[in-house]
Amino acid sequence: MKDVPDNIFMTSLDAAASWARSNSLWPMPFATACCGIELMATASSRFDLARFGAEVMRFSPRQCDLMIVAGRVVMKMLPVLQRIWLQMPEPKWCISMGACACTGGVFDTYAVVQGVDRFIPVDLYVPGCPPRPEQLMAGIIALQDKIKHGGTLNGTEFGKRTQPTGPTPYDLDELIRIREANEKLISIN
Amino acid sequence: MSAEDALKLKFAGADLAFSQFRDNHRIVVPAAKLFEILAFLKNEQHFDMLAEVTAVDYLEYEGAKDRFGVVYVLVSTTSGERLVIKTFVNDPEPLLPSVYSLWKSADWLEREVYDMFGIRFSGHPDLRRILTPDEFTGYPLRKDYPLKGRGERHNFPVLTRAES
Numbered sequence: 001m002k003d004v005p006d007n008i009f010m011t012s013l014d015a016a017a018s019w020a021r022s023n024s025l026w027p028m029p030f031a032t033a034c035c036g037i038e039l040m041a042t043a044s045s046r047f048d049l050a051r052f053g054a055e056v057m058r059f060s061p062r063q064c065d066l067m068i069v070a071g072r073v074v075m076k077m078l079p080v081l082q083r084i085w086l087q088m089p090e091p092k093w094c095i096s097m098g099a100c101a102c103t104g105g106v107f108d109t110y111a112v113v114q115g116v117d118r119f120i121p122v123d124l125y126v127p128g129c130p131p132r133p134e135q136l137m138a139g140i141i142a143l144q145d146k147i148k149h150g151g152t153l154n155g156t157e158f159g160k161r162t163q164p165t166g167p168t169p170y171d172l173d174e175l176i177r178i179r180e181a182n183e184k185l186i187s188i189n
Numbered sequence: 190m191s192a193e194d195a196l197k198l199k200f201a202g203a204d205l206a207f208s209q210f211r212d213n214h215r216i217v218v219p220a221a222k223l224f225e226i227l228a229f230l231k232n233e234q235h236f237d238m239l240a241e242v243t244a245v246d247y248l249e250y251e252g253a254k255d256r257f258g259v260v261y262v263l264v265s266t267t268s269g270e271r272l273v274i275k276t277f278v279n280d281p282e283p284l285l286p287s288v289y290s291l292w293k294s295a296d297w298l299e300r301e302v303y304d305m306f307g308i309r310f311s312g313h314p315d316l317r318r319i320l321t322p323d324e325f326t327g328y329p330l331r332k333d334y335p336l337k338g339r340g341e342r343h344n345f346p347v348l349t350r351a352e353s
């Protein structure tokens with residue numbers, strides 16, 4: 001009888017666990033703006049999201065494993081978003097839905113965070129303004145594939161991602177603007 | 190008689206500038222007489238609702254003499270009339286009397302003007318920021334404040350997968 005590799009048991013467990021997790025992603029809807037309406041539409045009867053395992057949209061982060069950031073996030077809301085993310089237990093994933101959550105969208109202003117991935121680890125981006133429900137469902141299916149192909153039983157794939165994946169918090173022209181503002185303040189005082 | 194005629198009679202000494210276009214009636218008043226005129230309009234005339242307080246920054250406007258114009262929109266619920274009262278204030282330390290004692294809606298409306306322009310209202314019970322976060326400095330709707338801000342929107346800690 002051929003030797004069976006040692007870790008065959010673990011990989012089957014990994015596969016089984018990732019299959020189970022991907023087919024029962026319970027979303028935490030972090031709906032701040034118009035994309036929230038499309039999220040509600042995706043969950044309602046015509047484009048039923050429950051058939052993909054998102055059976056309940058729990059509004060308590062302690063009971064969810066998928067956070068869907070739908071809508072623009074203002075700088076006043078960002079600490080709340082981070083707190084909700086920290087309250088979710090592992091394993092957890094994040095979908096940034098819509099142009100405003102991905103990059104700030106049309107709102108390149110003093111109050112809107114230009115992309116939630118600057119401060120939160122995002123796994124999947126769904127573009128659109130707002131994305132149609134079919135687009136969001138395609139995104140969730142893609143996330144399910146991603147989980148099935150890389151998931152482990154103990155969630156060890158998460159500990160490896162130590163670098164922030166979004167753009168660096170300060171753009172170059174913002175740095176220049178901050179320096180000029182400081183120089184102006186120094187010259188006034 | 191209309192509210193404007195009553196105003197002309199009572200405040201004949203102050204230099205009020207009346208103008209109108211169709212049903213938009215506007216009066217420019219000096220800031221020193223603002224509270225008196227608004228109190229007269231509320232108590233003796235029938236303007237019992239303050240619909241809006243807002244401000245305009247004339248920093249880069251040609252021919253402007255004062256920096257800020259503050260606009261009050263009064264509405265009469267009995268007769269349906271709307272009246273616009275405008276005053277001008279200047280840098281530094283723009284200050285106006287608060288109309289909170291006349292209309293309670295001035296509470297949040299004046300807080301918004303303070304938050305966005307930096308115009309203070311004396312006698313306001315709780316003048317603090319309402320739309321921007323508490324630790325925000327700067328007044329966003331002034332003309333010398335850049336559209337994209339001064340870096341406040343990205344001044345937050347970054348969470349990576351290893352920490353969360």
